[in-house]
Amino acid sequence: MFFDYIVMDEFHHASAPSYRAILQYFSPRFLLGLTATSERTDQADILSLYDNNLVFERIVHGINAQLLIPIHYYGIYDEHVNYQEIPWRNGYFDPEQIEHAFATQQRAKHIYQSWCKHKQSRTLGFCILQKHVDFMSRYFQRQGVRAGAELTRHAALQQLGHGLRVYRKKPKKPML
Structure with a gap:
């Protein structure tokens, strides 16, 4: 063709x-x-x-060149997960193990504290799995932060426009 x-x-x-x-x-x-x-x-x-x-x-x-909008990206050192302890299956981390390692109060508190240090009026956070998305959204809500989880792209953009913190699952698994 x-x-x-x-x-x-x-x-x-x-x-x-x-x-x-x-x-x-x-x-x-x-x-x-x-x-x-x-x-x-x-x-x-x-x-x-x-x-x-x-x-x-x-x-x-x-x-x-003003062809893309400016962003502020902050990588947060992940001091609470030892990735070497998580089994590798078919080119990816074992989903249950990584979910268990990611959705912890200790890790959420670390992310929240880092967010407080760098926060802007709008935040988009990416999570590894749907349960992680829900966990992080609930954690931020318990801290008094307006947060939404797994919205459609249109709804997420609307909410970001109104200052809501949005957590989304990464769209695809990492490629090797």
Whole structure:
């Protein structure tokens, strides 16, 4: 099948078999891959898949050009989970074990304290599984913070616009 132009979002997943199958099936004259995270931890070379047509090398460049909205991202050191103790199954952490390790009062308190230190008027938090989403939302609510869990994209954006903290499950499992 032939198209002149193809634009693919979430292109940081392009080294996955499902994306490769799509790329092999189509033969566009121009392929644009969109991603805010072009550097991969597995060192897969996704840029070569679309002839190094790189619009912005880093998300900061897109923000500076006013093509993306500014964000404040804070990584919180996870001092309460020993990932080496969680079994690895079929390329992923064991879901029950990781959920058990993540949804704890001690960890939620650490995240809440970090949030209090860096909080903005709007916050979007990502969680690993649905039970973790619900747990974190309830924890923040018990602290007197307006928080919602697992809203639709539209509802989450509306709530963020009104200053609600929103927790969402990560959309996909991490790719290897």
